[in-house]
Amino acid sequence: xxxxxxxxxxxxxxxxxxxxxxxxxxxxxxxxxxxxxxxxxxxxxxxxxxxxxxxxxxxxxxxxxxxxxxxxxxxxxxxxxxxxxxxxxxxxxxxxxxxxxxxxxxxxxxxxxxxxxxxxxxxxxxxxxxxxxxxxxxxxxxxxxxxxxxxxxxxxxxxxxxxxxxxxxxxxxxxxxxxxxxxxxxxxxxxxxxxxxxxxxxxxxxxxxxxxxxxxxxxxxxxxxxxxxxxxxxxxxxxxxxxxxxxxxxxxxxxxxxxxxxxxxxxxxxxxxxxxxxxxxxxxxxxxxxxxxxxxxxxxxxxxxxxxxxxxxxxxxxxxxxxxxxxxxxxxxxxxxxxxxxxxxxxxxxxxxxxxxxxxxxxxxxxxxxxxxxxxxxxxxxxxxxxxxxxxxxxxxxxxxxxxxxxxx
Amino acid sequence: xxxxxxxxxxxxxxxxxxxxxxxxxxxxxxxxxxxxxxxxxxxxxxxxxxxxxxxxxxxxxxxxxxxxxxxxxxxxxxxxxxxxxxxxxxxxxxxxxxxxxxxxxxxxxxxxxxxxxxxxxxxxxxxxxxxxxxxxxxxxxxxxxxxxxxxxxxxxxxxxxxxxxxxxxxxxxxxxxxxxxxxxxxxxxxxxxxxxxxxxxxxxxxxxxxxxxxxxxxxxxxxxxxxxxxxxxxxxxxxxxxxxxxxxxxxxxxxxxxxxxxxxxxxxxxxxxxxxxxxxxxxxxxxxxxxxxxxxxxxxxxxxxxxxxxxxxxxxxxxxxxxxxxxxxxxxxxxxxxxxxxxxxxxxxxxxxxxxxxxxxxxxxxxxxxxxxxxxxxxxxxxxxxxxxxxxxxxxxxxxxxxxxxxxxxxxxxxxxxxxxxxxxxxxxxxxxxxxxxx
Numbered sequence: 001x002x003x004x005x006x007x008x009x010x011x012x013x014x015x016x017x018x019x020x021x022x023x024x025x026x027x028x029x030x031x032x033x034x035x036x037x038x039x040x041x042x043x044x045x046x047x048x049x050x051x052x053x054x055x056x057x058x059x060x061x062x063x064x065x066x067x068x069x070x071x072x073x074x075x076x077x078x079x080x081x082x083x084x085x086x087x088x089x090x091x092x093x094x095x096x097x098x099x100x101x102x103x104x105x106x107x108x109x110x111x112x113x114x115x116x117x118x119x120x121x122x123x124x125x126x127x128x129x130x131x132x133x134x135x136x137x138x139x140x141x142x143x144x145x146x147x148x149x150x151x152x153x154x155x156x157x158x159x160x161x162x163x164x165x166x167x168x169x170x171x172x173x174x175x176x177x178x179x180x181x182x183x184x185x186x187x188x189x190x191x192x193x194x195x196x197x198x199x200x201x202x203x204x205x206x207x208x209x210x211x212x213x214x215x216x217x218x219x220x221x222x223x224x225x226x227x228x229x230x231x232x233x234x235x236x237x238x239x240x241x242x243x244x245x246x247x248x249x250x251x252x253x254x255x256x257x258x259x260x261x262x263x264x265x266x267x268x269x270x271x272x273x274x275x276x277x278x279x280x281x282x283x284x285x286x287x288x289x290x291x292x293x294x295x296x297x298x299x300x301x302x303x304x305x306x307x308x309x310x311x312x313x314x315x316x317x318x319x320x321x322x323x324x325x326x327x328x329x330x331x332x333x334x335x336x337x338x339x340x341x342x343x344x345x346x347x348x349x350x351x352x353x354x355x356x357x358x359x360x361x362x363x364x365x366x367x368x369x370x371x372x373x374x375x376x377x378x379x380x381x382x383x384x385x386x387x388x389x390x391x392x393x394x395x396x397x398x399x400x401x402x403x404x405x406x407x408x409x
Numbered sequence: 410x411x412x413x414x415x416x417x418x419x420x421x422x423x424x425x426x427x428x429x430x431x432x433x434x435x436x437x438x439x440x441x442x443x444x445x446x447x448x449x450x451x452x453x454x455x456x457x458x459x460x461x462x463x464x465x466x467x468x469x470x471x472x473x474x475x476x477x478x479x480x481x482x483x484x485x486x487x488x489x490x491x492x493x494x495x496x497x498x499x500x501x502x503x504x505x506x507x508x509x510x511x512x513x514x515x516x517x518x519x520x521x522x523x524x525x526x527x528x529x530x531x532x533x534x535x536x537x538x539x540x541x542x543x544x545x546x547x548x549x550x551x552x553x554x555x556x557x558x559x560x561x562x563x564x565x566x567x568x569x570x571x572x573x574x575x576x577x578x579x580x581x582x583x584x585x586x587x588x589x590x591x592x593x594x595x596x597x598x599x600x601x602x603x604x605x606x607x608x609x610x611x612x613x614x615x616x617x618x619x620x621x622x623x624x625x626x627x628x629x630x631x632x633x634x635x636x637x638x639x640x641x642x643x644x645x646x647x648x649x650x651x652x653x654x655x656x657x658x659x660x661x662x663x664x665x666x667x668x669x670x671x672x673x674x675x676x677x678x679x680x681x682x683x684x685x686x687x688x689x690x691x692x693x694x695x696x697x698x699x700x701x702x703x704x705x706x707x708x709x710x711x712x713x714x715x716x717x718x719x720x721x722x723x724x725x726x727x728x729x730x731x732x733x734x735x736x737x738x739x740x741x742x743x744x745x746x747x748x749x750x751x752x753x754x755x756x757x758x759x760x761x762x763x764x765x766x767x768x769x770x771x772x773x774x775x776x777x778x779x780x781x782x783x784x785x786x787x788x789x790x791x792x793x794x795x796x797x798x799x800x801x802x803x804x805x806x807x808x809x810x811x812x813x814x815x816x817x818x819x820x821x822x823x824x825x826x827x828x829x830x831x832x833x834x835x836x837x838x839x840x841x842x843x844x845x846x847x848x
Contacts, residue, residue, distance in 0.1 A: 092702025127700050269824070291699075293732055294825045302824035305737075328703030328710070328733060336699050339795045340738065344822055390744035391793050 024401040025049050027064040028380050030076035034387070036356040036371035046076070048378030051400035056372050071403070073395060077352060077387050078372050079134025079379030082334045083286040083359035084240065084266055084321035086141040088118040088125050088153070092330050098122075101141035101324065103148065107179065107187060108200050110171055110232075111224035112148030114139030120153065120163040124331045128322075129155035130409045131333045132381030132394045135369050137359070141324040142174040142242035142267065145187065145197050149228065150240065152363065154379070155397075156404040169363065170238045170264065171228060173197070176248040177299050194251055201259050204229030238262040240286070244299040246270040253281045264362060266321065269294070269303040275314045284317035284362040289332045290340040292323060308354060309345030319359035339388035351388060384408075431560065432460035432783065432806030436473045440482035443489040443792070445761050445776035455488055457783035460805035465777045482787065489757070489792055490777050491537025491784030491804065492739060493764035495694040496648065496674050496728035499527035499736065500564075504543020504551030504581065510594045510601075511608050514632035515551035517543045518576055521564040526820065526828060531736040532558050532810040533821040535786035535799045536729075538569075538765065538774050542581050545650060548588045548595065548605050550581040552636055553648055555768050557782075559804045569770060571644060577769070579672075580640050583650035584659055585706045602659055609667045612637035640669045646769065648694075652677040652706035661689045672767045674728065677701075677710035680717040687721035692767045694726045695759070697745045698734065715759070716750035725755065726764035737821060744793035757792065 026048050033044025035056060045062040047055040055062045064070055091098030100117035103109060118138070119125075128136060139150030150170045157163030179193050187193035207226040211219050231237040241252040244267045256263035265271070266286045271278060278285065287308050294300040304310075311318045320341075322332040338351045346354070360370025368377050378401040385392035397405040435457055442453030444465050454471040456464040464471050473479055482488070500521040505512030521541065531539060537558050544550025555569040555577040569577040584601055588594060595601040615634040619627050628634075639645035647669050649660045657676060664671045673679070673693045679686060686693060697712045718725045727743060729736050743756040751759075765775030774782050783806040790797040799821070802810035811817050819827040 092700075092708055093705055094703050095705065124700060124702065291735065291738070293735070300824075301826045304824055304827075305822045325703065328707045329698035329700045330703035331700040333699050340741075342796055343798050389795055390741050391747045393748060 024051065025065075025068050026378070026398060026401050026403070027068050027070045028076050028382070028398065029059060029064075029070055029072045030382075031074045032076075033372070034075070034077040034352060035373065036078040036352060037373060044076070046372050046378070046380060048380075048398070048401040051378050051402075053372060053374055053376050053378050056374060071382065071396065071398070073382040074385060075383040075387060075392075076372075077132070077381045077383070078356045078370060079377075079381050079397065079399065080132050080334060080355045081135040081137075081319075081359040081363075081370055082128065082133050082322050082355070083137055083319035083362060084150075084323065085136050085138040085331070086324045087128065087136060087322065087331055088120060088122050088138050089114060089140065090124075090324065090330070091119065091122050092124050094327070094330055101139075101147075102143045103140075104144065107144050107181075107193070107196060108146040109144070109148055109225065110146045110228035112140060113168060114149050114151040115160050115164055115167045118151060118153065118160055118164065120157050120160060125155050126405075127331065128333065129397050129399075130394065130405045130407045131335050132383070132387070132397055133334060133355075134379040134381065134397060134399050135360075135365070137169060137363055139169070140172040142172065143178050145173060145175075145179050145193050146200070147172045147174065149237075152365065154399050156399045156402070165368075166365070168228075168231075168237065170240045171232055172242070173239050174242040175251050176243055176245055178242070190248070190251075194255070197255070198258070200225075201229060201233065201255075205233055205259075208233060232261045233259060235260075235262050238264050240264045240266050242267045244269040244288075244303075246273050248299070249274055250277065253277065253283065256281070256283065267300075267323070269300045269307070271316075272304060272307045272310045273302065275311065275316070278311070279314055279316050284319070285311055286319050286321045286359070286362065287311065289321060289323045289334075290337045290344075291332065293325075305340065305344040308341045309350065312346065312350050312354075317358060317362055318354060319362050320354040335387065335394070336390070339390065342388055348388070432457070433808070434458045434477065434806075436477050436479040437488060437787070438468060438473065438479050438481050439484060440486040440488050440787070441484065442777060443487060443757060444778065445490055445758060446778050452484065453488065455777060455785065457803075457806045460783050460807070462777060462779055462781050462783050464779060485790055486800070487788040487790065487792060487797075488777070489535075489786050489788065490761045490775055491782075491786055491802065492535045492760050493538045493726070493768070493770070493775060494531065494536045494729050494731070494736065494739060495540050495672065495726045495764040495767055496542055496696070497531065497536075497539045497731040497736065498542060499531055499539060499731050500525045500541055500556075501527075502541050502543055505547045505549070507546075508593075510548040510588050510590075510604060512547060512551055512633070513549045513580060513636040515543060517541050517552060517554040517578065518564060518568070521554065521556075521567075523561055523564055523567060526825060527731060527736070528558060529810075529817075529820045529828070530825075531731070532802045532804075533799060533817065534729075534736040534739045535788070535802050536736055536739060537784040537786075537802060537804045537809075538768070538770060540579065540648065540728075540768055542648060544581050545583055545587055546590065546594075548582060548584070548601055549608070549637075550583065552578050552645070553581050554578040555770065557784075557804065558809060560807065560809065569768075571769075573644070575644075579646040579648045579768075580636060581648050581650070582660075585650075585652050585656040586704070587650055587652075587706075598656070598659070602663065605663060606666070609637065609641075609663070612641060613667070616641050641667065643670055646767070647671040648674055650674050652710070654678040654681040656706070657682055658685065661685070661691055664691070665689075672726075675707075675710075675730070676714060677707045679714035680711060681709070683714070683717035683721035683723065686718065687723040692724040692726065692763070693718055694728045694764065694767060695746075696728055696730050696733065697742050697749070712745050712749035715746035715756070719751050719755045724763055724766070725751075725759050726767055727756075727759045728764070740792055740797070740799075741795065744795070747793055753793065760792075
């Protein structure tokens with residue numbers, strides 16, 4: 001194992017290991033406890049010790065340890081998971097100085113790390129937190145062929161080190177209109193964009209081969225971009241491909257087939273037109289926000305309120321994202337987006353799954369978050385009624401056993 | 410009566426019976442009725458005839474004539490008045506262009522595409538009356554138009570008329586960072602106010618000359634000043650885009666100096682000056698969104714404005730600003746107002762009667778009242794529940810949206826061009842980074 005990899009693993013271990021520094025003990029007693037995995041429990045209790053869930057069940061079967069603080073609420077759910085966002089890299093002001101989600105100097109820049117731009121004190125991160133979202137997959141947004149990396153963070157913590165628990169989760173890529181340049185530089189169209197991406201992936205596989213063949217000191221010169229793409233080729237880093245139009249979605253499937261990387265489809269406005277193809281390819285979909293604004297004759301013109309429920313019905317793994325917005329409102333809240341799937345074919349359980357266990361599975365963190373189960377992180381969202389009714393309030397948020405928000409939102 | 414007016418009157422006489430010809434005479438029985446002008450009625454009856462509301466009440470009190478067709482609804486279903494959207498950009502509307510900050514001569518009338526699918530989407534959201542606004546990005550963006558979403562072949566079929574027969578609409582103005590831009594646009598807030606004041610002084614002068622003139626020695630016609638003179642006459646209401654607390658007060662100061670009638674729009678920071686707004690007796694049309702920010706002056710756009718204004722005693726309506734928010738889920742904005750602490754009653758009024766009043770249409774629409782237009786919505790359940798769907802939208806006694814109709818359902822759920830391959834976009838505020846952030 002080379003030195004570089006060792007360093008990376010140590011960093012990962014440090015980041016993942018201890019979690020947030022302020023883990024605490026707390027119990028939640030809810031009139032209706034949605035565990036996110038199975039039937040809801042009336043008068044349910046969650047016991048969190050050292051930030052980890054120690055017990056879950058009906059109040060008459062689960063004892064709360066003596067002296068442990070108890071929060072009583074009408075309804076509780078697992079802390080919600082936003083499957084894809086740019087929050088923290090993009091800020092509420094929407095001015096050049098708080099917009100780091102897209103670097104336009106080159107079309108392919110896999111070396112850009114999200115941790116080097118993430119602002120955990122961004123007010124929009126707090127806004128998520130106050131609305132029950134405890135885990136966010138955020139980072140470089142759509143708009144370039146390869147825009148950069150993403151990270152996984154809890155929505156509390158004052159520093160990147162405190163809040164981020166997977167510093168290089170995935171690589172953000174885009175196919176379709178968004179990447180096209182109109183100034184005689186490349187890519188000027190779809191074919192060129194895909195050719196450029198394939199060339200880079202081939203460079204990366206050559207780099208990987210050289211590295212594998214090399215003795216300790218005659219390996220190839222370090223190349224941050226290719227190193228990252230090698231992780232993609234080795235299946236250690238999924239490629240999240242934003243593709244809206246049907247043919248762009250098919251291109252993404254074709255590329256995944258050619259290079260064997262782990263593909264997560266994102267956006268995917270036309271996914272409902274390709275249900276069989278997506279299911280057969282086994283690709284999960286982080287679908288566009290239910291209330292995404294389609295624009296004109298653009299590639300999002302077929303975005304439908306029913307897409308999430310149609311894909312779930314077909315057995316495709318689907319999660320909801322807050323995505324990226326360029327204008328007021330600057331950020332979507334997946335709690336509200338999931339609510340909007342309810343009148344359009346999704347049931348309560350499905351709507352909850354879209355923002356809890358499904359994104360946790362897609363992001364490979366279902367052992368930590370996404371449901372209230374023993375051994376998982378003590379992340380809980382507290383409500384005074386049906387979580388999805390707009391007239392209900394979030395009355396608090398718990399992350400790893402600490403009440404990080406007590407606001408009524 | 411001059412020739413112009415008689416032509417108009419003739420046109421009116423021709424259009425009205427035509428529209429009414431499609432109108433049903435029918436009773437709706439059994440649903441909960443939220444009339445807005447009174448308490449909700451369980452097991453209600455709504456009778457419509459010739460495009461008007463003939464009776465509203467409970468089944469116990471209202472006799473349904475034997476020969477009248479009746480539609481029986483479920484007790485959990487709800488009938489409420491057609492929703493009034495006080496600020497929308499449906500129909501591919503345009504107004505002033507990028508040539509300058511003051512363009513009152515431009516009319517939304519001259520840009521509306523009544524075949525745009527945005528109008529269908531508004532109906533799918535239960536909206537029956539809309540103030541379509543030109544702009545933005547100007548001090549004065551142009552003349553707005555009030556549309557009734559009845560069936561029509563061209564824009565004047567949908568246009569509301571004022572008492573004098575003219576096409577009804579307001580004047581769109583803005584302050585704050587919205588009109589600030591490179592020359593010839595203003596560079597500061599103070600310059601913005603100075604330019605507007607100078608223009609209103611011109612309009613005062615124009616109006617004075619017009620009023621003093623005999624038949625043939627009036628001022629040379631100026632389309633912009635003509636529209637502004639109507640503002641000074643009180644026949645054209647100013648719809649003023651304004652966000653920050655100080656900008657809201659600047660708008661009120663201008664109103665007081667020139668004596669025009671005004672509705673404040675958007676008003677992100679109304680919660681900071683709610684008492685001042687109520688004291689100035691300015692009606693407010695609010696937008697509520699999912700998160701603050703997106704531009705500097707919306708950094709403090711909080712739903713708290715809705716309860717703050719209600720508690721201060723101000724008149725409050727809501728608007729979609731379509732496409733900033735989609736007309737199809739306008740009802741949810743009322744629910745967000747309730748979430749923030751507004752009363753249910755005020756939130757329901759904010760979607761109906763208050764907006765109608767702000768457009769001078771309050772005696773025609775906004776409540777289920779005998780004699781008003783038969784504009785109403787049939788809902789599957791409570792207006793503020795996220796589980797509720799709009800089932801039917803009726804305009805002047807004619808069903809304009811029906812969820813059971815395959816095409817209508819596609820409009821309600823599907824993509825923007827679900828029914829048409831090359832429908833325009835509807836209007837979106839320019840969203841490229843630099844301009845988007847500023848507006």
